[in-house]
Amino acid sequence: MSGLAPVPDAEHESVPIGSNDDVVRARQLVRALAQQCKLSLVDQTKLVTAASELARNTLVYGGGGVMRVGLVHRDGRVGVTAVFEDSGPGIPDVDQALTDGWTSGGGLGLGLSGARRLVDDFTLQTEVGGGTQVAITKWAR
């Protein structure tokens, strides 16, 4: 997919998401940045949980991909953005996928919809046969 979503500024890190191990690593990296930009403990927990959901979706449904993560600045505020990208099958019906409880697999169907609630900014771009990109941001208060 072409990179239309917000890209974390300046120094961002990329993590491949190809195994369960990578999902753990992605969580740890997001947590480190959330601490660095002084998100509250609750906000750190929300962001890391959202990242965990999206990283797992990238792995399970997207067939693997990458996470790019970094600090972002806007209007004097600082936040953490994480972008999850895969070139898997894409999501045919985004509204359905974002409905609480809807799953095409054996999950609870809470990952995408829950992740959206847990963060401040959420964008999803997907194309059937072209892959999926989900970007999330949490701003320090």
Place this chain on the structure above:
Amino acid sequence: MLKIGDVLLVSIQVELEDQVVLELQDDLAARIVDSGASGVVIDITAVEIVDSFVGRMLATTAAISRMLDAQTVVVGMRPAVAITLVELGLSLGGVRTALTLEKGLEILARRDDSRPAQL
């Protein structure tokens, strides 16, 4: 996994990979049967996040234990984890929780008293 009296104690100390979460669930079911435990305490004091995968494992484990005649109590959930779980949409309705290990053991002891006496 520790056995204290009739209770199995599982303390989750490290950040778990999904595969390890599933293995833990299987091991626990086997241990309940082997040991004849009547209660299970899962201590998540050290756990920094509970996502839908781990949440589902807690709910499934509670259901499996119930079927094997053991009650599960999850103890030590951090406040930030509770807030996040509810916002995620996972209220863990079928899972008994207690704030501390002591309170969790208390709940299980009470339950044990109310077990019908063996004939």
